[in-house]
Amino acid sequence: MKAVIVAVNLNDKEEDFEYKIQELEGLVEAAGGTVVGKVYQKRESPDPAYFIGRGKVKEIAQLVEGIRGDTVVFNVNLSPVQISNLSKELNVEVLDRTDLILKIFLNNARTKQAKLQVELAYLQHQLPRVYGGKGKELSRIGGGMKTKGAGEKLGEIKTRTIKDRINKIKKQLKEIEKQREEQRKSREDNPNILKVSLVGYTNAGKSSLLKRLTKRDVFISDQLFATLDTKTSLIYFPDIEKKVLITDTVGFVEDMPSEIMDAFMTTLKEIEDADVILHVIDISDKNWMKKKTTVENVLKQLKLQDKPTITVFNKIDKVVPSKDLIEEDVMENTITISAEKGWNIDKLFDILKKYAKQKEEKHGVCILQNSQ
Known part of the structure; x- marks a missing residue:
């Protein structure tokens, strides 16, 4: 991952803003990526369509193309609409802060319980985005799609499949919790x-x-x-x-x-x-x-x-x-x-x-x- 990080300062003190940038760089590294570019913007409030200004979006697009970056990472959390709009304008993968943390978790989970917990968090975070084009990434997580009929919209199919998978994971985690509860009782x-x-x-x-x-x-x-x-x-x-x-x-x-x-x-x-x-x-x-x-x-x-x-x-x-x-x-x-x-x-x-x-x-x- 060759990442361009976009750090937006929403009325943070300078030292707090620098701290968040450093942590974001550490998160990119933990996800197996390299920071190849940085873009900063100070705003009083987010833009509903892109979070950042439209001029800044064009600036980032030129930077990504010039240094051949493949990912743009934001230090804030983005709405489904903002993720969709930015992905179309920048033509690369766009991650917000939660996306990045979940990517690290997906890479680092080893036990069955940790993998289920991370998958649950990932699906719950991505569920609102299925209609924004982000949902295509979920196919590698939850298995194949099941349709109820030819007339069912793709977004509805994805939503139903994800919700079914979330319910299944929750049941599995409850079983694990029962086992852990028994272990805890034996030590109580x-x-x-x-x-x-x-x-x-x-x-x-x-x-x-x-x-x-x-x-x-x-x-x-x-x-x-x-x-x-x-x-x-x-x-x-x-x-x-x-x-x-x-x-x-x-x-x-x-x-x-x-x-x-x-x-x-x-x-x-x-x-x-x-x-x-x-x-x-x-x-x-x-x-x-x-x-x-x-x-x-x-x-x-x-x-x-x-x-x-x-x-x-x-x-x-x-x-x-x-x-x-x-x-x-x-x-x-x-x-x-x-x-x-x-x-x-x-x-x-x-x-x-x-x-x-x-x-x-x-x-x-x-x-x-x-x-x-």
């Missing part, structure tokens, strides 16, 4: 098992931390949304005879598309069932505070803001050259680490042990109360 209220969920902005280093804590082989890549599949691993503390089940979850991103949030709700339930959350933050990222807030807002959406949380500032090795230079964390439930180098992992283990003991004590109190 076990005082010897601490359930931990890893959350964080995409590419914060969650997979690296999971690998370091569990000594498991985990796929790691320095790209956005490198891993989508939920992984649950076991840590055993023989000195206190406690087990920790730690689950990695899909990384979050600013303005997470609602289709993805809805489709991945089964996976996100793992966070709901956790005893404690590890919020992993890339401390070497200059935008870490903004990304921290994004994750906290997602947790609020899930009504999990009051769940016990440990803030894990990761990648400190990219900020200081030696473990000896790490300043001591003064805030409670906060720790600075390097998952790659193993710095302060022993201290993180100590924090997890503390929570494991607290769960046992709390469970013991509950048993006493119920027996009275």
